[in-house]
Amino acid sequence: AQSVTQLDSQVPVFEEAPVELRCNYSSSVSVYLFWYVQYPNQGLQLLLKYLSGSTLVKGINGFEAEFNKSQTSFHLRKPSVHISDTAEYFCAVSERGNKLVFGAGTILRVKS
Amino acid sequence: NAGVTQTPKFQVLKTGQSMTLQCAQDMNHEYMSWYRQDPGMGLRLIHYSVGAGITDQGEVPNGYNVSRSTTEDFPLRLLSAAPSQTSVYFCASSYSHFSGANVLTFGAGSRLTVL
Numbered sequence: 001a002q003s004v005t006q007l008d009s010q011v012p013v014f015e016e017a018p019v020e021l022r023c024n025y026s027s028s029v030s031v032y033l034f035w036y037v038q039y040p041n042q043g044l045q046l047l048l049k050y051l052s053g054s055t056l057v058k059g060i061n062g063f064e065a066e067f068n069k070s071q072t073s074f075h076l077r078k079p080s081v082h083i084s085d086t087a088e089y090f091c092a093v094s095e096r097g098n099k100l101v102f103g104a105g106t107i108l109r110v111k112s
Numbered sequence: 113n114a115g116v117t118q119t120p121k122f123q124v125l126k127t128g129q130s131m132t133l134q135c136a137q138d139m140n141h142e143y144m145s146w147y148r149q150d151p152g153m154g155l156r157l158i159h160y161s162v163g164a165g166i167t168d169q170g171e172v173p174n175g176y177n178v179s180r181s182t183t184e185d186f187p188l189r190l191l192s193a194a195p196s197q198t199s200v201y202f203c204a205s206s207y208s209h210f211s212g213a214n215v216l217t218f219g220a221g222s223r224l225t226v227l
Contacts, residue, residue: 004154006154009152034215036216041221042220042221043116043202043204043218043219043220043221044155044202044204044216044218045218046215046216049215090154090155099145099157099160099170100157100216101157102147102154102155102156103154104152104153104154105152105154
């Protein structure tokens with residue numbers, strides 16, 4: 001069965017600095033990969049997804065993620081963060097035809 | 113287009129009480145699911161449904177019941193609430209689950225406290 005590990009529970013960063021949120025997964029078959037974002041007191045919304053094709057995926061709000069099959073990773077990056085990016089970010093994996101499994105989440109705190 | 117609507121947003125229960133969390137979607141989505149969110153544990157799947165009349169258990173189903181009598185509604189029932197069920201509950205739906213390429217649409221959440 002698939003599983004997801006988000007390596008950092010919290011990531012503090014100053015405004016306009018770059019950020020990387022790390023995600024590793026385990027699965028014995030091909031997977032689909034997702035990043036969701038949860039702003040305070042809201043539900044989750046899709047940030048980006050990898051289904052197939054190019055390993056570099058661009059999402060909303062300037063975020064991108066790179067699928068690395070050999071390292072079973074799907075790290076999320078942004079070259080310059082804003083205060084409004086403060087949120088909790090969830091990595092998720094789905095084996096084809098199966099349910100979605102979420103990681104524990106990473107809280108991104110952007111400081112001015 | 114309302115998306116996924118959850119009610120109530122907040123609820124306080126005493127141990128042993130029962131209640132139902134409501135979830136409705138107006139997108140004609142085939143797949144609906146309930147997750148609970150606890151600090152440091154991410155979202156864990158409670159129950160899910162792939163269509164009207166069909167439900168199945170997720171990762172943490174104990175203490176919860178569901179039914180899917182219509183495509184639009186997927187209520188979650190707590191028959192005898194316990195403090196361990198204190199959590200934030202999210203309903204989520206998608207057009208189809210079979211491809212595995214689930215893009216879930218989430219409701220705003222229901223915060224439940226069991227005393």
